Amino acid sequence: MKIPSSIWTLLIGIGLTLTSLWYGQNHGLLPTAASDEAVLVDGLFNTMMTVSAGIFLIVEGVLIYCAVKYRRRAGDNEDGPPIEGNVPLEILWTAIPAIIVIGISVYSFEVYNDIGGFDPHSVHESPIMQESMAMPGAAIAATLNDTPPSTAPNLNQQKSDEAMQDPATAAVRNADQIPQKRDAPGVGSVSPSIGASPENVGKPPGLKINVTGLQYAWIFTYPETGITTGEMHVPIGREVQINMTANDVIHAFWVPEFRLKQDAIPGRQSELRFTPKVEGDYTLICAELCGPYHGAMRTQVVVEKPEAFEKWMQEQLVANNNTLKEAVAVNPANLTPDEFLAPYTKDMGIQPEMLHHIHK
Template sequence: MKIPSSIWTLLIGIGLTLISLWYGQNHNLLPVAASNEAVLVDGLFNTMMTVSAGIFLLVEGVLFYCAFKYRRRPGDQEDGPPIEGNVPLEILWTAIPAIIVIGISVYSFDVYNDIGGFDPHAIHEAPIMQESMTMPGAAIAATLNDTPPKTAPNLNQEKSDQAMQDPATAAVRNADQIPQKQNAPGVGSVAPTIGASREKAGQPPELTVNVTGLQYAWLFTYPETGITSGELHVPIGREVQINMTANDVIHAFWVPEFRLKQDAIPGRQTEIRFTPKKEGDYALICAELCGPYHGAMRTQVVVESQAAFDKWMQEQVAANNDTLQEAIAINPANQSPDEFLAPHTKDMGINPEILHQVHQ
């Protein structure tokens, strides 16, 4: 008995759907999801993999089927029949991809909002100055002007001043040598921010860490504690806000297991928030080409229990106090800061060249 083509089409469609759904959830292309934000990003990625697998199998299946069924037979020297087109088919294979792209775009934007990527209150609106109202056409020019007026507050400068109130942060940043840029969102010149998630919008972060990128290391300071570390330690289940800048060139803070990445830019104060949900040690990688030793700019993010984090904080505070007392007791007046701090910074994983750059 010959099976109708409609039945074959239905069976093939069901098979492709099941295979695509299975592969979309079992591709094993991503590392472990170690933050709450990673779960949202993985959902989007899995959806795109499901759709991509289905389209790939459908297109390649039709291609192989047609190549086999309509191949030239031995002895056949005739030309193929002329086919001028099929309007319904062209509409179909144009409309379906358009619908898929629009759907993924809406889903992507929703995920971006959920992880705190879009803040409508941060959109820049160039104010119309009072003097511009007296000049013909000046009001329109002021509205279209992308550059903030000189009287507008410099948010980067304000955030930098706030971070520099912490002595440990001020010791590793050279903010006095790098002018803080003014945000101009209309032309794309902004300090990138991934803020609080939708559920925690308007709430202050549970932990704030200042991060400074420099060739070729990450330095982490915990405000009001005096702690400076070459590793980032965070407690599990608490929302962490990372305030970043760079001392020299652009770097990028990227932890693959968190599914988040943010640039550290000289003259700009960038921000990222995340909530770790799985204990472990995760690689922090600079994802922006920052010089010849860019590949070596790596460190660890340690996600641990609250008790282990509190213990680590106490150990760091005690170590800093011991180092300070030792410094007061043994530092000769003729030693330079680099020479004196070299043996102490070695324990923190900071080499003398990096220390020299910090003081510069």
């Protein structure tokens, strides 16, 4: 009994769909999803892998089928039949990719919005956007001139001043040597930001950490306690707000398990919010080529239970106090600054050979 081609097409379609769905959820290409935001990003990635796997199987399957079925037989030296084209088929294979791309674009924007990447209120409330809306042509002029009107507040400077109120942060950052840039032209964006997720909008973050990038180390200061460390600790289930800048060149804060990456830019105050969900030690990588020792600019982000985090905080408070008492003592051996600071910075996760790159 010969099976109709329509039945074959249906069975092959079901097989391709099931295979694509299975691979989209079981590709194993991503590391642990260690934050609430990672789950959203993984959903988008899995969807793209499902669609990509289906398209790959269809295209490669048709190519292999045609190469086998329509291969040249022995003794066949005739030209192939002239084919002028098929308009409905061309419309179909143009419309399907267009629909897929539009669908993924909409889904991508929804994920970006859900992780706090877009806040329409901050755009409309920006002084530059208000002026652009009030004055015809002002938006075009703003994009041609990267210096907004002097009457507009410098929000980067305001955020920098707020961070510098913490003595520990002020001791690390050289904000007095780097002028704080004004709003980005046209959109009133202070700096690269991934803000609060929709359910946390309007709520204060559970934990604030000031992050300073410099060649070639990350320095973390906790303004609520004055702790300074080279290894970041955060508690599970508590939203963390990272306020970030750089002392020299552009760096990038990237923890693959969090699925979030944000630039640390001299003269700008970047913001990043996330909520850790899986306990563990994760590597923080600088994702911008920042100099010859760029590959060594990495440290650990420790996600731990709230009680373990509180214990660590208490230990750091004691350690910082003891370190301060020891550091103000006389240096009887006349050590160089690098040699003198090495024992103290070792506990902070800063490599001794990088000390000479750190400037206040």
